[in-house]
Amino acid sequence: MKGFTVLPTALAALGIFRSAFAFNAPPGVLTWCGKAYEPTNASFNPGGQFNYPKPQSAALLYVTVEPRYSIFLESDGGGSFIVNAPISYIFGQSFNNVTYTNTDGGKRTLVPGPFTTLAIDIMVEDTGMLLVSDFVDVNSTGSLFSFSFSGLKARDKPYSISLYGTSLDGYQSYSATTEIYILPDRTDGGSAVKIDNLYGGLWVQNKKNNWSGWYAVYPSGFYTDANYIFQSPDNLYAYQDAGMTSINLVPDDTTFDYTTLDQYWDMMDEINLLNLYDMRYTYTNTTSVTEQVNMFKNRTTLLMWYTGDEPDGAGDALNSTKLAYKAIKAIDPYHPVSLVLNCANFYFKDYAAGADILFEDAYPVGINATWSKPFDTPCNATYGDCGCDECVGELEDVSNRLDTFAAYQAALETPSKPLWSVLQGFGGDGYWNTVPSEAEFLAMIMLSINHNAKGLSSWWYPSSAPIQTIMGTIGKILQASPVIDFVYGTNPVSKLAVKNGPLLDVASWTVGSQMMVGIANGNVVATNQEVTITLPATVTSVNTTVYGNANWAVSDGKLQKKGLDGLEADILIVNIAS
Template identity: 30%
Template sequence: MKYNKSFIAVFAVSLAQGSLAQTWCGKNFMANQTVVPPGGQFVLPSKSDTPLLSFQCAPVFRPYLEEDAKSAAFIVDSPIVYDWVAGAEPISLPPSGTSLGSLDVTISVGPIHATANVPLNSTGFQIPVDISKLLSQKTAYNVTCSAKYSAPSSSKSQKFKTSASLLYLPDTTASVTKTDLRTGALWVRPADGKGGAFAPFIPQGFYVAFDPYLVSNLSVIDSLKADGFVFHCLSPSKQLLNRPLSRFNTLHAYPPYDNLTAFQMVIDKAGSSGMNYKNLTAVAEQVNTYASIPNLLNWETAHEPDGNSDPHNATWLTYDLIYQMDGYHPISIVLNCQDYDFSPYVTGADIVLHDAYPLGINGTFSPVWNTSCTPDFGHCGCDNCQGTMYDVKARVQTFKDRLNIMGFDRTKSVWTTPQAFGSGAYWNSTPTGQQWAALGFTSFSHGAIGSKSYHYPTTTGNATTIEGTATKLTVLIKEVIQPFLVDPTATYAYYDYQGVDAGLWHNGTTYLLLVVNMGENVYVPWKDVGLGWITNATTQVQSVYTSSQSVNATGLNFKPGDIGIYTATP
């Protein structure tokens, strides 16, 4: 099989199926149904009046390969919190105003023990761990991380313990997708099957119909390549294969693709080469078939299991099976509901996507079912949404917060699915290119580390359309935004100033500012988005991508809906 060197393709195989259940997000939604509270709400942690230690550890990368054995490391987090998040334990601290001191940490895996002093109330502390004495294997190693703490003014010792998993796999010539657990970003080799160094990768692309859009015309793939896609194919059950192509860097082919011969032709053309994720036999067959292709990015299993009220253990059973067969690629799921059975479903994923599509809906009345929508009843196209960009901002942030509460903030990441369709069914309009970009910007500012829009073909034409906007924006995401998001040393802060949503990163030299105005006309002082040191906007600020706002020495002028990418250097 031949591979086009310039066509870096990455597939994500999905094993999910979407269908409309009798309820949606646990709610009745038809006119002849009664109101029954759905339940399934996420339980927030209780508060603590005294300090707690949230002690966690994780390998820097998942998986590690034999070639990484000498350079492996673990991350240790030791923040002081006042919420009973998963694993939090009471800790006695010295009097206020005195040094907190450090933890004596030991990481144990098999015969290997590594120790280090870790500052208390720190995050991202790395401890080198040589794992070359371990045998590489498909089964993850159990890791014990223990800590001992004595306050500087006390001789009393306090002990803490947590656990982690180390996936240490044999080297392979097939594709490998690592996850950097410092940032949540994926790391991949060139997808031409010829090897090379691993590098960070932020997916940025679209779902696309496999049948009939791709299967009926393979030349479409050549056009997608020229446009810069990374290609994501979705199976009949919404199985997902991810491949890079050019204007966007990710594409999902969504079902049906029952014609497996045609599906294989699409895979071959794209660069290298009735299934349901709950059918483990079918899952195993697909994993065996595609695990070795050189441009496989990740597996996607459940698509909207919360909406369909799938069995709570379904995502975990599939997750466990895939890891028994192939630990070289992460597993993603897509959740549709705002707050319905989040906890059980995310146990079966490394990557959690939302697919909230709020723009153009009526959040209180469904034109499809002619019923009202409330927190307990109805289906309006976007669960518990207001019909604004705020819904996506809140959904991404909420998912991040819940994973943190569950103790998964290192081991599970959040991706976003910006809305790239409309003007039908629940949606009375289609997002403009600027609105589509804003959905992505606010997602990055709230912790998303990948973006897969639904769907392609989308609006085409000039720079005001989604496709026209994506032509330029995907390049900027790769060249300007990605280096900050994947940098484990970069600091991050979030600001909300009179409706302007702003994310600020600093890599030690340069600042990156992403802004989205979700409100009215407003002037934003630099100091209110973390850049109060700016005195000369001409020399210190670069407008990388903006809609219409202007800048001066003291701040930015925003109109409703304005967006921007700025870099600033002192």
Template identity: 30%
Template sequence: MKTSFNILLFVTFLLFCTEVQTEYPTEVKYWCGKPYIPKNKFFKNIQQLKRDINQCSKQATFDSTSKDSIGYHDTFSPSTIRLPPTREPIPFVPNLSNGYTATFRNQPYLSTDSIGSLVVTVTNTTSTIVVKASLDDGTEILAATRIKIEENAVEVPFSLANIAPKLKAYDVKISFYTKDDGILVHTTYSKLYHLPTGPKTVKIDRLYGGIFTSTNETIFPVGPYVDVGGWLAKGNIRANLQTLKDLNYNIISPDPPYPNISFIHQMFQAADEIGGIYIQYSFRHEYTNTQKVFDQVNQFKNYSSLLTWYIADEPDGEQWTNASAVFEAYEVIKRVDPYHPAALVLNCQHSAAFYADSTDILSTDVYPVGINTFHSTEYSGVCGCDNCVGNFSLDIPKRTQKYMIDLDLIGRGLIVKWMVLQAFFDQNSWWERAPTFQEIRAMWYISIIYGYKGLMFWRFPFILEHSTRDQITNLSKRIKDLSDYMLSMLQLSPSHIIISPDWNIYAGGWISEDQKTFLLIVVNDNKEFFINFRITIKDLISLGLLYGVDKTDCGKESQVFIENGIFEGNLKAYEIGIFIFGKMKPIMETCV
């Protein structure tokens, strides 16, 4: 199948640990391609086994020039993936995009839509380039168009008039040329859905990151995974869903198994009646059974409260890069219901590129609080938070940066990404303590700064302090209010924001299309230190003086300024700064 990386060649380099591949007992399990010892398993030579496993379970390294490699076929689809003969490969991701990425913005388009838009990023130049697009039959949908590249995403509109609506996606060829002599520099492919109008439809904004629901809301998804058997299915379903909405959640991911089909219908019906609470329907235990996937998509696809189909939960954990069933389930879902997006969550640091073509929304979960990376009663330090060091201000950026590097290399950097965060502890396994509210809040905002457009967390009902639960409710409300800004403005490239000093200070910026409004979020992730900081925003240097409101402390707003792109401020330990700027002097209003 043609995709933006239809010539994708994953080269797999084997870890240089021969005992892992040939001599470990069957009781030794693997997670993210690395071995661990399940609890309650006993071996004759347990100390030697532990030493061998732990040696191979640290940050894996490989030599990109190694001759010991196994390649995949050039067409990246489940039927043609040639898997390596070992459980411990690290995928080497080649540069297929050459810095050029393109996708379509508010998909799927409907027959009532007249205009579409192509979103383009180019990271290897800051000059003007020419882009054009055509269907696989040669029909031109975007004539040669000059666009100016400054590392941020650029939107290019085009007419849908010559694209006949149908249920199957079009393969679109997107070509990039030099502006002066018209030399072709890169070609990529992307899927375009132009569907007949009728069924309930959920669209993805691949420029700003929002989700357009079938009830015409634009949302930044915030909500928990919910225990079905232990909570949601007990008592009155409608009352339970109303409780979740009252806690300021706009999405839930019910964690199966479900009691029965009747319960699922009641759940959707109640959510439809309430409104504003959307459901991510999970196939996490059944995605390998494509007939069940087919039947259930057909049964539930017409509910207004359906937001996404959740294909799998951490398929890369046990299966590593051997989960071809994920691709098969995705193909079934898109064939039966191209009107809703599919989603999945990954747990491993090196797996994003492998699974990027099996989902519309790519999530990852990072659970770093309270872990012991040297010893675990169950996981020997390799499960649950792959390659984590137990510091979320390091672990979230590290996972994200690896994902972004790999996704950019294969031309999928514009895929919408959600983060699943920790709101639990489990002293019987790996997580010795629960995160504090300050840690939860910092994790949420650091994730937003790193470009995640949805926040979910494991899981409800929370095993947390009562005060922490209350504060999560307030935090969810604040994120919802901020989403009015974040989902209507372009998030700036991290390279456009320079922080000094940058010691545990994180900052993200969003700017409106007319450059009249700017949102700045700053996190001081120092647990003990008050920090003075200076931030330079490249996009604002030419705009002169901007007036702003410091909304860090609700009820105590104050005026702030950006002059010639420079903002100076300070934050207390673990404090989150929220600043909104414009060309006019601000009116003090209710804190967001």
């Protein structure tokens, strides 16, 4: 695991870094993800399990509004809102599927009909300024409505926004709230980074584009040993030359050597290597957080702040990530805040509240998922630590964790946050017998992309040469057209139907008349059966093989290929029927 208080020497020799005493544990009991794991301790219910809301019997209309992007800049001139109005049985306000209209002839007889259209007004709450007056379809999601910044002064404080909606007959009414940031343009050399709240991608404005407009970045890189990078500029330049677009420099103790960090950050600014500034050891100290944010908030290659590193595993205070988040945002609204969650099901809502972007780090390669090798104890829902919380020890643990976090978010009455994958790039001791092979690492990348990860990082750099090479190779592909146009232009349709590929994971992204198809074979053994993939639209031809095997063909509107390589990973662009 990553960077916590080192336990006694015998455990440290095994490469195990674990928490001290968590808030939920009996006195003197060490835990991970809320569970006791030492042989001398008994199991107990860790608590913190996610509670899915109970569906109601009557349909509700769940109207929400949020800005298209997490921040706007004054020079954008205008922005847009995302309005959702789905029928729900969990969240929303009462819904009666009927509206009334008047008949002709002045009789004013009310005639019932279905409730299909909602009239909406979106306004600034404290002034009543009207930004949008329009209509949205009932049972729709992702509707966009533009507005002008005219009359809205750029400022660091967000504007409170309210949506008021009514049925066309005026008998049913709905409301929703959000906030928007309209920030002053950067004039201090710093970057601005916004999250696309519709598709989850990151957009940057900084020195690279001369602070004009925005460019998309699909971050891919490693958590890196800062001391290794700081040995020589050659190490930093080699890292970027390999194809990495982002970096997380990890201090070896509570803080960086700030003099050295400044020198290397100057180099990162020169080559536009985007930094996730790591405060893992100090994020619970808001005084230290404030000092660090003030030191680096004006860097042109600051991508985001990184606070809690597995706070759920360590059992940090439930409000710790939120307190750090508030401290950062009070100083710097221009950058997102991120953290990584390690546990499958331990106070997700509380820890996730302290970030704009959530990472998962299920590490499944070389583990025994049911028996702890370091502690010689079982692992289950209430006891034990096997290095990958409630995993099965297969590569799909990565995609399963992404799906689980997505499901948790969908069951919360708050907007969902983008998810990233932290990939296993280490092994050989402790819980993990082996370093992943190049094929295993590539499969975890493809599973992450297929399940809507909007960024990739890996623990640890330097890693094996094959892992470094494949991360750089895929990083270059993700950062360039046409792939970034698909992954940032829509969300994937995952878990598509496959014949003769039982462990084949397939997802698709449709933009216009083309579709990108991501293919990840979870089977390590090659097969020679004919594999058929049914996609959400009729395929007319294969346009491009962006990565992987070029032997896919089209038959009867579907993708087909004779046989699969073990752990095969492919990215295709196909043409689809209109």
